[in-house]
Amino acid sequence: MTDDAYVSSLNSPSELTPVEEHRAKVAALLRRTPVETRPLADCLGLALAEDLVAPIPLPSFDNSAMDGYAVRSADLAAASAEEPVKLPVVEDVPAGRVDVPPLRPGTAHRIMTGAQLTPGADAVLPVERTDGGTDEVALFASVQPGQHVRRAGEDLTAGTTVLTAGTRLGAAQLGVAAAVGAAELPVHRPVRVLVLSTGSELVEPGEPLERGQIYESNGLMLDAAVREAGGDPTLLRFVPDDVDAFHAALAEHIGSADLLLTSGGVSAGAYEVVKDALRGNGVEFSKVAMQPGMPQGCGRYRDAFAVVTLPGNPVSSMVSFEVFVRPAMLAAAGHRETGRKVRQAALAESLSAPAGKRQFRRGVFDPATGEVSLQGAPGSHLLGSLARANCLLSIPEDVTELAAKSTVDVMLLD
Numbered sequence: 001m002t003d004d005a006y007v008s009s010l011n012s013p014s015e016l017t018p019v020e021e022h023r024a025k026v027a028a029l030l031r032r033t034p035v036e037t038r039p040l041a042d043c044l045g046l047a048l049a050e051d052l053v054a055p056i057p058l059p060s061f062d063n064s065a066m067d068g069y070a071v072r073s074a075d076l077a078a079a080s081a082e083e084p085v086k087l088p089v090v091e092d093v094p095a096g097r098v099d100v101p102p103l104r105p106g107t108a109h110r111i112m113t114g115a116q117l118t119p120g121a122d123a124v125l126p127v128e129r130t131d132g133g134t135d136e137v138a139l140f141a142s143v144q145p146g147q148h149v150r151r152a153g154e155d156l157t158a159g160t161t162v163l164t165a166g167t168r169l170g171a172a173q174l175g176v177a178a179a180v181g182a183a184e185l186p187v188h189r190p191v192r193v194l195v196l197s198t199g200s201e202l203v204e205p206g207e208p209l210e211r212g213q214i215y216e217s218n219g220l221m222l223d224a225a226v227r228e229a230g231g232d233p234t235l236l237r238f239v240p241d242d243v244d245a246f247h248a249a250l251a252e253h254i255g256s257a258d259l260l261l262t263s264g265g266v267s268a269g270a271y272e273v274v275k276d277a278l279r280g281n282g283v284e285f286s287k288v289a290m291q292p293g294m295p296q297g298c299g300r301y302r303d304a305f306a307v308v309t310l311p312g313n314p315v316s317s318m319v320s321f322e323v324f325v326r327p328a329m330l331a332a333a334g335h336r337e338t339g340r341k342v343r344q345a346a347l348a349e350s351l352s353a354p355a356g357k358r359q360f361r362r363g364v365f366d367p368a369t370g371e372v373s374l375q376g377a378p379g380s381h382l383l384g385s386l387a388r389a390n391c392l393l394s395i396p397e398d399v400t401e402l403a404a405k406s407t408v409d410v411m412l413l414d
């Protein structure tokens, strides 16, 4: 029997809280963060709090799609490589020039990409189809009316809703907001998260490692996971395994944090400072029907902030963050999409899973083949295999065996 199967055998399924129940409890703890107006550059990854309506059309005027010559298409009807049409070039129109006189029949304007289309012109012939002349130009092809012209409003008309409330502001969304002239946007402020890890065996990376010690990794990992989820973390590392010191560390952050995220010290051991300090202060501990991630706790600390206690095993911590904390944080920060993308994949090899628990195995999903292969064993200490994975396989509670080629849900991590 593997260690994980053995741990599973210690708890009867009836003692375990269903995953969805714990997920709902965690989600209910976090309050919606307030709306604030931020300059565009400070909005990356945040959720838009109100619909953004375009005050101007995009493009905002008819303009050239190519560097070339603004013409009347009728003047070029007979043009070909063998018998070019020659026209005088009477204006040069760089992008931004607005004092251009109308195009007279039988003439051309040299025009650049993005320049306002000369009034009277109905098409642009790209410079490659010409001799590039500046006083007179030989035009080697005909053009259709409207060819190489970008029409005002063809992307967005004024008054269109460009982005709806709840949209995550990524690069493209910030780009379009800038393009319609928004300098700042109403967004939900990021969830402020205190990330705390305990454990007297933990040593800061870079320091020499004594016998029995390990490098602290959960704090940094969860701090990064909070950032990736659009949150604003404060990392409290090496809080001593002492209840008074633990409360003292928290006291400084009352009023400035939305969520305390701890890792470690919540299972059945004799030195479980997180449990000792938080039990009786609004936090309840339970065992959730999942592997990894069975020992969990959540509540509100002295009604000051939400608390989620994650198990200390590194993979348990990360998987629990994905399953419980990330969706709750995204919802609190006003995001419409709170879940990872889930795909159905064909399992590359057979697997077995504990009865009565949702198991999350680490995997590599290949979108080209639709196949997922396992990364490492189920053990919740196997951080190397998590780091090589791009997805979590979600194996339902009632499934104990899956044959190769079976269909399985995978949660994509990137």
Ligand SMILES: Nc1nc2c(c(=O)[nH]1)N[C@H]1C(S)=C(S)[C@@H](COP(=O)(O)OP(=O)(O)OC[C@H]3O[C@@H](n4cnc5c(N)ncnc54)[C@H](O)[C@@H]3O)O[C@H]1N2
Pocket: 007, 010, 197, 198, 199, 201, 202, 214, 215, 216, 217, 218, 219, 263, 264, 265, 266, 267, 268, 269, 272, 292, 293, 294, 295, 310, 311, 312, 313, 314, 316, 380
């Ligand atoms: N008798 C039982 N023992 C255990 C049970 C159980 O039900 N009965 N559950 C096991 C399961 S499942 C898990 S998960 C762990 C959870 O333990 P804790 O949350 O109390 O975590 P710790 O004991 O503090 O640490 C577990 C493991 O993780 C390492 N760790 C902790 N914090 C960090 C950190 N910040 N960076 C890197 N590594 C960390 C720690 O050294 C331990 O190896 O309990 C099982 N035991």
Ligand code: MOO
Pocket: 004, 007, 290, 291, 292, 293, 294, 295, 311, 313, 316, 317, 379, 380, 381
């Ligand atoms: O399996 Mo624990 O439940 O390692 O998180």
